[in-house]
Amino acid sequence: MAEALLFYTLAALILGLGVMVVSARSAVHSVLFLVVNFLLVAVLYVTLNAEFVAVIQVLVYAGGIVVLYLFVVMLVNLKKAPERFSDPRRLARSGLLLGGVVLALIVVVVSSSLRAGMASEGTLSGFGTPFTSGNTEQLGWVLYTSYLIPFELASMLLLVAMIGAIVLAKRHLGD
Amino acid sequence: MLDTVVIPLLKIAVLVNAVLVAVTFLVLMERKVIAWAQSRLGPMRVGPYGILQAIADPIKLILKEDITPVKADRHVFTLAPIMSLVPALVVFAVVPFGPDPLYYIGDINVGLLFIISVTSIGVYGIILGGWASNSKYPLLASLRASAQLISYEIAVTMTLVSVILTTGTLSLVGIVEAQQESGIWFAFIQPVALVLIFIGGLAETNRAPFDLPEAETELTGGFHTEYSGMRFALFFLAEYANMIVISAIVVLMFFGGWLRPFPNIAFLGFLDLLPAWIWFVGKVFLFLYVFIWIRATLPRYRYDQLMSLGWKVLIPVAIGNLVVTGVFKVVF
Amino acid sequence: MDLIWLIPLLPGLGAALNGLLGIRYFSKQTAGLVAVSTMAVAFVLSVIAFAGLLGLPEEERYHEVTVASWIPPIPLETANGIGSFEVPWAFVLDPLSGMMLLVVTGIGLLIHVYSVGYIDHEPRGGVARFFCYLNLFCFFMLILVLGSSFLVMFVGWEGVGLCSYLLIGYWYRKQSASDAGKKAFIVNRIGDWGFILGIFLVFFTFGTLDFRSVAEAAAGMPVEVGFGVLSLICLFLFIGATGKSAQIPLYVWLPDAMEGPTPVSALIHAATMVTAGVYMVCRNAVLFAHAPMVMEAVAWIGVLTAFMAATIGLVQTDIKRVLAYSTVSQLGYMFLATGVGAFAAGAFHLMTHAFFKALLFLGSGSVIHGMNEEQDMRRMGGLKPYMPTTFWTMAIGAVAIAGIPPLAGFFSKDEILYRTFLHSQVLWGIGALTAVMTAFYMFRLINMTFLGRYRGPEWGQPAGGEAAHGAGSHGDGGHDDGGHGHAWHGPHESPRTMTVPLMVLAVGAVFAGFIGVPAALGGSNVIEHFLEPSFTAFGAFHPAEEAHHLSHTAELGLMALSVLLAAGAILFAYRNYVRQPAAADEMARTFAGPHRVLTNKYYVDELYGATVVRGTMEGANGLWTVDQRVVDGAVNGTGWTTIFSSWVSHVLDKYVVDGLVNFVAWVCAEASYVFRRAQTGLIQNYAFATLLGVFAFVTWYLLAR
Amino acid sequence: MTVPAPRVSTTQFDTNELVINMGPQHPSTHGVLRVVLRLDGERVLDADCVIGYIHRGVEKLCENRDWTHIVLLTDRMDYVAAATNNLGYVEAVEKLMQIEVPRRARYLRTVLAELQRIASHCLWLGTHAMDIGAMTVLLYAFRERELVLDLFEEFCGARLTYNSMRVGGLPLDVPPGWDRKVRSFCDLMEGKLDDYETLLTNNRIWLKRTRDVGVISAEEAIGLGLCGPPLRGSGVSRDLRKDEPNAAYEEFDFDIPLGTRGDTYDRYLIRMEEFRQSIRIVRQALDGLPEGPIMGKVPRLLKPPAGETYHAIESPKGELGYFLVSDGKSTNPYRFRVRPPSFCNLQGLKRLVRGHLVADVVALIGTIDIVLGEVDR
């Protein structure tokens, strides 16, 4: 009961904030909604016994990436938002249309896949590493054994991205 | 219901109040300590030896007019101090004041990561405060502050990893217990890490000599130039609460938390006459004193020097420390 | 004596010190000290060497020292088959070079000493530069004198020419001085052209350049009756000599060379360098003796030069120019002597002339110095009370050059005239007339300068002194302004460093002649006897043999005549310029035409300007035209041809090759108009298309299952 | 370090160029100076000083006072070094009137001027250190400055605007025992100086903030007309106390410290050494303090002969010069003009800050040691 309440509350907030992110006029407000959204998603992760992922979500997403967005928004600091020129009704219209299309698509996919999944419920659990709450150690173990090479590749990716970002943002090459 | 809801809520209420009161007295302590360092007396008028100044200051701030600049983004302007203070208070949820579960609200297995991630949220308060003021000095200061905080956070996190390697746990209670088992404070095992975290802590709390975001002489008041009244007080509270957090982390990780000195030497047992939480608070205040002492002594870094210190000294040293720790861990 | 190579080396060392270090670091005193001390040591060494030479028996007085090899043996074609061209660095000491050695080092030393005083108001670097040049000059002059072969001599010959150029142009900021330097240098080049052709011919003829070998070979040849190869050699060599020794037609540079500092004029353009030509002829006496036609030419050119220069000297008013023309004139005497075969007399006159002409130049320098750089005699007069030493020493010099016994000039000049008389009365007549004129213009100089009324600028009060200074220093544009910081306080005697050399030279001018007292006066003509080996010893030829002697009485008569004429000229000059100053002007008015010609130096400079200089420039223009039209025309024609052919290639490339390529591109471009409509550039369109694609795919997937 | 000329882009849009106003209300502009900074990020592209906020027309006021009354107006220019201002003025008038000053008065003037220099430098040290963030030094320096002010108070009764000198001498002799107090102050001050240096001289952060900041070469310093410690910091030996001695300076033995690099740290070291040299001079003056009158022969009504004079002394800030013209008829100056060192040194600020960071601007304002009362007059 409490669990359901918590889930519905969180889901409502997450979706509401998502809508706010997409529809906010000011980019700064958009960023703020995004932060709160991510924090709530982190709470959701905690309910799903994924404390480590939750903390990472807060640390990397909320504490790192979104700060970067905020930085850029402040740096760009537009006097006029690009949407000022566009027709709000066109926005709503196309948004609804697109929303319908996408929602239909997703519902079809999810329901069909779930139907397939329920059919073979017996095999749903039992493969992979079973875990309990407080699984950080296990996660580390998996990450550094089975997924070692992808992990290293991810770090490589981050390094390349870092260098690329510096090169792109540096004002004068050769300075 | 009692155990899961009422007692935690009570603990939270007590803790928040305790922190806030501690902050007001910390301000008084800072004024007094610096005054003594500078051969003057400090506040002397309100109450005996100015002790009641700690109460007078908040009253003054609450009663002052709360000004919102015309051109400011009002919502964000209001939100910023709150976003600054809340993470500072939330962190205390995992800080153990003693060995007994009574002394902490929760001991989660990723406690240390929790602290790091929550404190990283505190940046928003500063950035948004500077941005929302719609004024040049605060904007400059907030850009400085955010860059500074993110930079030093990397160094601090890197250093924490080496401590985690030593303890094998992310739980703060676990870290203290590990020190009890090994019978020695980690300050002696990880001295480099201690220094790094202390310096990084100074920078993360914007304290001298890294108090650039609020360098009065350069940027008038820093990111909170346009703030007044209670909203200013919230920033103020957040800063001092953060100081307490950093001191608490340092004490927990390097100075045995609530443990008395030499916890395994029996004949010093009389030291246990003092309750554990007194030891903890005493150590925390010792470090707060060091913070204040440094502020009275050192000049301020320049922005570029600060950044080069962070990136070119602290981070490499932290990585080096991590590597050395790892090697020791593997070899022994 | 084996150390004679040190003698040139010492001034060379001094020059190197002053030149490399002195200009930057030495004080004036140090620079002077270095120069003077090296010269003093050189002089002492010379005296020692000369004494050693005297100690040898007469027939062995030829000492050759080879210092180092220079040009290794190179086989070259000569008249007598393949010869070996080899020249060592060898120096020779014989009576002739010994005498010259003493003259160069002795007089050089005195002039160095004098220069210390004279050059004192130059800036520091300038002094060192001056002494560097002066020492360098002595270095080359001594190489010239001591060289044992034509080529070594030529090194010295060119070196002194260079130093002469440098020193004439010492005040290089002054236009006239640098022009004079260039003139001297270029005129000398013409002479050097002759000299070097002579050297080629010598080598081609004899297969060697060593003086002694050449003389021995030449002595073995018969005296040429007509104009043979020896005559050609001698003619070329004599052209060289006329250049260096300022004879017709190449004398024009010497008067202009007076733009240099006075000690330079004294040393180079009176005492030493200009006599190099005479010395060279004397050195090759044997060769010349075998070419009588050239000898005759030498004699005539010499006497004409002497006469012409003397006439010009009569009317010049610049004190140094008078002396310059006098030098030219005296050099003419020397060539006259060599031309008539009296080499010893020529060399003797060279030596005595060095004394009194150096004396006169230095005296004039002293006057100029005392008169604050004033050179015009018309602005002098009555200087005797102000500068007694200068006056008396200059008077001695003038008497000596005028040929009044028993001073030096008398003996040497009368020896020449006597020998000329033996050769040809016409030459003697011209020579005697020249002697008279010499006496006249010398005393005109003395009288105008020292006697009579003072005509120079006023001096006195400091303020007036400034004005006088301003007026008096018109001629010293080459000086740095700092040099004359002090006001001029009237004519004054020169410092001791300048008067002492004057007095020493005066003593020389008085007594130098006594080594050549002729037999007619009861002497034994020591000098002629002493020099004889240099002209004859290594050959069988004795030029004096064929000459017939006059009686002593006749000789005495000739002497008396010339003395009387000289005395008369002196008196005439005294009357004209001291007793009745107007008489001179009157005379000039009476002979207005000749006076103008003489004042303008026979218009020789203008003649040269119109012919030689202009001719050269026209020729150069002509050559330029040829270059422009013919040579460049050919090149441009080639270029034009290339351009045309490349244009043809370009047309092919552009319309044929590129046309194909462009056609393909055009087809592509036209085709793409249709397809590019799909590319809106709006990312969201693309994203939407992607989304639709995904939707379609998933739908198909679900339905198809 | 040479600062390259800032690249001014016209074609390319620059996201970070920012113009900010520093002052006139700003904690580090030492009064009411306004600096308009053009920034590229944190880097200063250009700076313009706007002055005149406390212009009171001192020069014009002086032309309407008689010669004696002017002394107290000079107090109001460099109000932290009033005694040296008085000294320059009265000496200028004495030069104009050719008044002989008694030896005792000249000695006492020297003592006062040097004590004033110590007080002024204390103020500079405190504020300079405060600007860079070392707050304790400010209070230390003010503590010692207080002692100097006490000495002045005992001498003339005032603590800031002393009005302490008269044309021809001093208004009054020092109280008995004053010299003993000055001596004990000197002894105390020496120890305190070591305290300051302990806090700053070898402090790594202080070195980082001042070394190679605001470097100016000797040629540039001369070209900008700098004077005082900023000039000497670049190695130019120019101190009017040595070069054109006034008061009794030629009778004392002291050194002129010179810098080598011309940066802020050198200027700091120079002023620290000047503290010590001032103490040295004060001691020598007290040792040789002659007895005798303190006023020369001066007429009741000062009426200098017609003429003009320029007299400059070395104030704590640099060359402080007075140009006075008297018409010989009235009892007022016909023209009164001051060459204020702070004004001249402030011209160097534009050059000094270019290329540095915003944080250095306050350090550089501090290092040239201005007093706006003197700049604006």
Added chain:
Amino acid sequence: MLEITPLHYSLLSAALFMIGVIGVLVRRNVIIIFMSIELILNAVNINLVALSDQLQDLAGQVFVVFVIAVAAAEAAVGLGIIIAFYRNKETVNIDEIQIMRW
């Protein structure tokens, strides 16, 4: 309804995904488009974590870690491009980023 099944999480995820897609397709501000992409990634993460819990397989959480790493890289490079573009054109309107069209 009161029992929370993976279906609930999937639907939440799908809805969030939809919001993100709409943001990407509708907004003109490039920065907001980027933020919408972050929303999409978060939607995916929710799904991964939920199914990881359901299936008791840590691979889902590992994937989340990788997704976050990729998101960080994407944000860094993407924002670098935006800054560079803004510096040249002084705009972040995606409709104006079309100079490579034809």
